Amino acid sequence: MARLNLLEETRYEKLPVSVYADQKAASLAVAARIAALIRGKQALGQQTVLGLATGVTPIGVYAELIRLHKEEGLSFKDVITFNLDEYYPMKPDAAQSYVTFMNENLFDHIDIDKNLVHIPDGTLEQEDVAAFCLDYERQLSELGGLDLQLLGIGRTGHIGFNEPGSAPNSGTRLVTLDDLTRRDASRDFGGKQNVPTKAITMGVGTIFKAREIILMAWSAKKASIIRKAVEGEISGDVPATFLQLSDHVEFVLDEGAASGLTRFDTPWLVKDCVWDNNLKKKAVIWLSCAVGKPILKLTEEDYNNHGMAQLAVEQGPVYDINIDIFNQIQHTITGWPGGKPGADDSQRPERAEPARKRSIVFSPHPDDDVISMGGTFIRLVDQGHDVHVAYQTSGNTAVWDDDVLRYVEFAIDFKESVGEDASELKKLYGEMRHFIENKLPNQIDTQEIRNVKGFIRKTEAIAGARFAGVPDSNIHFQALPFYETGKTKKNAVGEEDILLTMELLRKVKPHQVFAAGDFADPNGTHIVCFNVILAALQRLKETEDWVQDCWMWLYRGAWHEFATHEIEMAVPLSPAEVLRKRDAIFKHQSQKDRPVFPGDDAREFWVRAEDRNRETAVNYDKLGMAEYAAMEAFVRYHY
Template sequence: MPRLNLLEETRFEKLPVTVYADKLTASKAVAKRIADIIKTKTTKGEMAVLGLATGVTPIAVYDELIRLHKEEHLSFKNVITFNLDEYYPMDATAAQSYNVFMNQHLFSHVDIDQHNVHIPDGSLGLDDIAGFCLAYEQKISALGGLDLQILGIGRTGHIGFNEPGSAPNSGTRLVSLDELTRNDAAHDFGGKANVPSKAITMGIGTIFKAREIILMAWGTKKAPILKKAVEGEISAEVPATYLQLSDHVEFIVDEAAASDLTRFNTPWLVKDCNWNDQQLVKKAVIWLAKALNKPILKLTEDDYNNNGMAQLATANGPVYNININIFNKLQHTITGWPGGKPNADDSQRPERAEPAQKRVVVFSPHPDDDVISMGGTFIRLADQGHDVHVAYQTSGNTAVWDDDALRYIEFALDFSKSQDIDCTGLEELYKTSRSFIDTKQPNQTDTAELQTIKGLIRKGEAIAGARFVGLNDDHIHFQNLPFYDRRKASKNVSYEDDIEQTIQLLQKVKPHQIYAAGDFADPHGTHETCFNIILAALKRLSKTEAWVKDCWLWLYRGAWHEFETYEIEMCVPLSPEEVERKRLAIFKHQSQKDRPVFPGDDAREFWVRAEDRTSETAKIYNQLGLAEYEAMEAFIKWKF
């Protein structure tokens, strides 16, 4: 591509951004950069001084460095490292300590001299921190500064733990953590209340002195803050924007993290586009209508010309024909028959008319995702006579409060006593469980008995919800996929038995429709893992089972985010009465009501989130000029 065109395409971007197809490819590129510095310094007989980061972002980089060490003999004997940060207070041996993290993911696997490893000390007394921070800075300076600093970016825009409000010339110091940052760390600490409120961090000024700076970002969750960091004005509110002032910085990201950048999200604003791409046309027209707050059918040629879409108007116009085409596409996504309308023309409908009664499997990663995210559609499918099954993929036992578990044991104990049933075992269970809970450490794995009790609590709630929807008990399946508990002990687990179990269920039902969670913004990663298991099962079955070619896979969202309007391929409208029925189904999940254990950064109750999101989808459709509904549940069809 000519340099002029590249500059035009990236003109909104205020620093260099290199985009790779996926995080693994990008991480290998970063690891090679690090390895090249180490080798160059080795050749010169010098020490390589590296600034390292923690968190999920650099893990694949460290994995590749370990591979290079073991398979290609990359030595770390001439490497000195300085880590960006550490929680405070934090003992170096604690599971959440960045000392433990770095040893687990890098240092214990390579030949680095531990005397050359420097990590902020979270166990210091308050009076000792200032002196430690000054000495940390002096050590870096005495070595001639950092050759390379790698960074991630937090959703507040923090680099290191330099939260909003940090000064561009700040040095290593003790800081207070933003509430969003603490929310994001809650799962690692067994709840936000256990996350330290402070941290020791290398300062922005210290980072700036590095001869090279690489900031990495992976996944759609980082896309909004990445856009602010790359295209926004320099501001203390987004500390990463200070990197725009450096001549030695490069952002290395995957396509998902880059998706909100102008050149990818609204490319018509920076370059000529391929307007033969009908999905792009749909996206652009809907964007224009939203931006101008106008119904699609009222968009004019001037609207197109004044907003970067003149080429579309010229190539595909007149614009009214474009408007009509997109309006019809949106209209055809709306259906009150998610299982297909029998004996109807289905050429303009999202689902097939035949067979009239479909076998359906609704997969729910957690025991409440089905009713939260697609409860209205779930009810509609059952009411319209389809053969509907629900499969709860995990037990969800992590997300139950300890005192709820005790309450259920107490109920069983009291009931047994009232019926003169021997309850010696229950009494012992209650005693050991209460003792364990009283001394439980943050994020400590529950005893097997407590895991079972919490899983049974969620199972009972899920059964109540599915029965309320209209399912018989033999159509309610609890998979309890092993990865869910196995991954509490290790992130590197096999999913083979999870896939095999899913294959067995699919072979039993042979569905025409599958509904699966496509909400990969789930902060714990369970949704994406569960989807990948379903996909792996279907791919294997497609080689031997004829029914798979007639099985349609629909993805739902709603618990965390919603699909973009242009992505939606089926939209099921709900009446006020159906919204209420959905709410009552969600209410069956009492352990998740009021205040769930892991709410993420959305303080609303799950039923409120669900209603707000489906109401917002309905409002968008109405604003675009379509019919006004109380709420709408959105789906996209997965293409194999």
């Protein structure tokens, strides 16, 4: 019976999928399978032929393999490896090369024979690439093919560098990279302009010959493409769908990456559900969108025809369900994000008392505050609350080099205009200019250049906060140490980061903390900054009474928005308030037009913010709520 139930739940899935609680558990499971394969082959006196992948996804697997080697005697002496791909052109000792990646993350820490390691050669002359690719295929064939191939998946659906348009029988070859793939790699190269346009990759046909194929994916950022790969039609537009044709493939996912699959996203379509309030709310909103009706117009027929008959039977009549969910959503709307003084707050997102709250807005980068919650930020100030803002990092990696020269040129001119000696500054300017003109892709800036970039972002943040009405005394620059360690590779969060945050929280003793919950941030800074705040609050909670009355609200907006069913506080903005928010964002001049790290969204940040705020309001309107120009959305986090 359990087997039948599982088959019913997974009936939309066209290949085997294993889901783990998190990427660590999944990585350990994959590493254990690889270790068992190696040991099994060793017992038979045979070599193991592995196909290996690069990128963030397999790092945990490689770390566990290293541990197994060092602590449990797993030997790689008779393991032969073939890597999926390499950028072209690419020198093997470059920081971005996959030779460097494999050495740093696996090969330098195990007893593998480097003569048995094969990685596509990014230094070849282009006329020699075709012959190299044929030889790569020949070596694989002579060894009897791959015993196991590890794969990740790109957001274009590529496997290896087999981009959309790749043929299912393709072999190892030189390919042109998709623009989205290059944008995703831009942070490693210090900008998309430095990312190679081509790569050498094993083909889909080559991958198919492996006796086992494991595709791994972590986090909700991969959920959309995983759903297409697992449940979608086979198409060259999504090369990973070709894996549906293999009898030897398994997708290994964490809960985030699996969250878009039907059995997790809309489980009522494939099984009977335990209808708690969150699932009921999500389902009713989904149904309203699916049939294009406001919630209060949904009928029993709508429920029955869309997999929700069980809910109608168990908790109906459906009109009562509709009214319940309508009221819950309506109660999330408030023009008083700090609470409405003297009002009945039993149905409001925030407490009425104290009437004047101390609020602190934590901004991971110096512009997240106004981009993601600028309207609410301004309203909190306008409504008389004691509002603080804390900029957690300097944001100095996200400033163009030519802006540095422009500002230093300004400083030189200013010094000379007031009769001061600018010779030392001119000398420093010359050194900066020389460095910038000769800088390698993603090379860490000199300390002086980093300082200037930090000053630029700091002054912009002050201008934005002042525009919102925050006094200078309430503007805090934390410059958390973890961020100041490199352009893209940062140190792990340290004790100093947490202690600095605890010190600020003790000073303010806030009733409200607003923190970035936009963990899709491709730079990875938001989740790190959130974890610092969380650790600080959890420690303070053990010893300080005020923390018991401190509520934490998460905001999004720069990269993604909360789903409608997740929203617990929706702050409507008038057309005039939308313009005030835009003006606050415009104070961040270095981030206007084309920011250094735009992610995969070509829109400017102010446009993204306005579009998302408008979409939230439209979504509420379609559900039958009042019509607003825009809305900022928040979710309360219980720590």
